[in-house]
Amino acid sequence: MVERWYVVEAYEGKDEEVALRLCAAGFKMLRPVDVKRSHVREKLARSGRHVRRVTKRPRFGRYVFLRAELDGEQGACTIRAVKDMRGVFGFLESGERPSPVPDAMIAFYREFNPGAASEAEIARYGAGDRVRILVGPFEGLIAVVEGVDKIGLLRVLLDIIGRPTPLPIEVGHVELVEQGRRPPIKSASSRCANRELAQTA
Known part of the structure; x- marks a missing residue:
């Protein structure tokens, strides 16, 4: 076994x-x-x-x-x-x-942590993006993003065992190679027009 x-x-x-x-x-x-350890000054009625x-x-x-x-x-x-x-x-x-x-990926996860990603960094990525792994045992390989977590974690597909393998990878460990297709963002005017049509229907 x-x-x-x-x-x-x-x-x-x-x-x-x-x-x-x-x-x-x-x-x-x-x-x-x-x-994460931090010191916070609390304001009390008589003293801080x-x-x-x-x-x-x-x-x-x-x-x-x-x-x-x-x-x-x-x-x-x-x-x-x-x-x-x-x-x-x-x-x-x-x-x-x-x-x-792979065991090598787990060993890397135990040792390295890129730190928390900012909201701006997380917002750069979306499903369908192609990213390059920057560090670790698969440095230089290209992966496809399947999904993005709100804490800055990407779920990617990486071809490492002869087939696409899903892995969680932190935003700080990749760079964007090619942006995938994004759904169109409706403008405020088009949303208002849609509401008017719905009300008159």
């Missing part, structure tokens, strides 16, 4: 619960959390004081990395068990099978 890393997608805000359930079930898993605050943010949002053996009959049972867990949306899949994440 060969264990590999896979990506489990949780429902929004359920990633921590899913990670705890996977651990309780005996799975090896990875859920990197970035910790500095309060230390700690903010924790899951680096990959709703995605959790799972190490398991998913081949064969036993693997099929494991897939069903994980998918049936409360809070789990499913695996990142290629075709109808969970896509393994």
